[in-house]
Amino acid sequence: MRVVIARDYEDLSKKAATFIAMEVRSRPESVLGLATGSTPLGTYKELVRMHRKGLDFSRVVTFNLDEYYRLAPEHPQSYHNFMNENFFNQVNIKKSNVHIPDGLTSDVDKFCAEYERTIKQKGGIDIQLLGIGRDGHLGFNEPGSSLGSRTRLKTLTEETVRDNARFFSNPDDVPRLAITMGVGTILDARKLLLIASGGAKAEAVKASIEGPITSQVTATVLQLHPHVICVVDEAAARLLSRRDYYTYVEKVAATVQENAHI
Numbered sequence: 502m503r504v505v506i507a508r509d510y511e512d513l514s515k516k517a518a519t520f521i522a523m524e525v526r527s528r529p530e531s532v533l534g535l536a537t538g539s540t541p542l543g544t545y546k547e548l549v550r551m552h553r554k555g556l557d558f559s560r561v562v563t564f565n566l567d568e569y570y571r572l573a574p575e576h577p578q579s580y581h582n583f584m585n586e587n588f589f590n591q592v593n594i595k596k597s598n599v600h601i602p603d604g605l606t607s608d609v610d611k612f613c614a615e616y617e618r619t620i621k622q623k624g625g626i627d628i629q630l631l632g633i634g635r636d637g638h639l640g641f642n643e644p645g646s647s648l649g650s651r652t653r654l655k656t657l658t659e660e661t662v663r664d665n666a667r668f669f670s671n672p673d674d675v676p677r678l679a680i681t682m683g684v685g686t687i688l689d690a691r692k693l694l695l696i697a698s699g700g701a702k703a704e705a706v707k708a709s710i711e712g713p714i715t716s717q718v719t720a721t722v723l724q725l726h727p728h729v730i731c732v733v734d735e736a737a738a739r740l741l742s743r744r745d746y747y748t749y750v751e752k753v754a755a756t757v758q759e760n761a762h763i
């Protein structure tokens with residue numbers, strides 16, 4: 502696992518966007534797994550900036566991690582709306598290449614199986630962007646989620662409902678259920694890119710990177726994946742025991758790369 506410690510949120514956003522842009526440049530038909538929440542906002546902003554300078558999304562295919570159950574795509578707090586506003590409407594992505602779970606589906610099981618099939622049909626996810634909940638969840642895979650789980654309906658914890666209430670004008674409107682890719686679905690992506698910012702995420706980051714693997718903190722499965730990059734800012738990295746080593750590794754890697762160009 503590669504742990505990159507960014508100076509601050511801006512630096513984190515630039516670094517995360519650079520990893521995604523590298524993927525898109527090397528394979529213009531890349532399949533991107535995308536995330537919502539406040540953390541990826543800066544990453545999307547940076548990708549939009551790169552698009553204005555020529556980064557092409559015309560052949561890119563995307564799959565979002567999750568969507569609230571029974572929230573219409575037009576709802577201001579739906580993840581459909583979030584993605585359109587903050588990313589899709591500002592780049593040249595084809596709407597037919599965009600996939601986000603349908604919170605209004607009348608047959609959840611059928612829809613979820615179809616979502617999984619579509620990911621496979623498109624060749625699988627090349628790089629999956631991930632935020633992290635304060636309880637260490639990925640997508641909406643709350644504590645106790647099977648580490649082999651696939652896309653399905655999930656009940657949100659009280660903590661997650663409370664955390665998400667800040668986006669809703671009436672806290673009672675926060676959905677209690679969501680359709681989310683499973684932990685197993687996430688692990689199938691070729692690369693994982695986790696981003697975390699701020700002191701409120703420090704415990705979840707510490708547990709995920711350095712703690713024992715457990716379904717109680719679903720992000721600990723990152724440790725099982727062969728290609729993970731965690732970009733965390735100073736505040737989120739605060740509790741990491743091996744932060745000096747992670748910084749050293751990045752320095753050594755940069756030196757090796759520089760020498761390779763000589």
Ligand code: GLP
Binds near residue numbers: 540541567638640
């Ligand atoms: C929700 C999303 C997650 C996201 C988390 C943290 O639970 N389903 O994908 O990682 O919120 O969001 P934020 O970045 O706003 O802290």
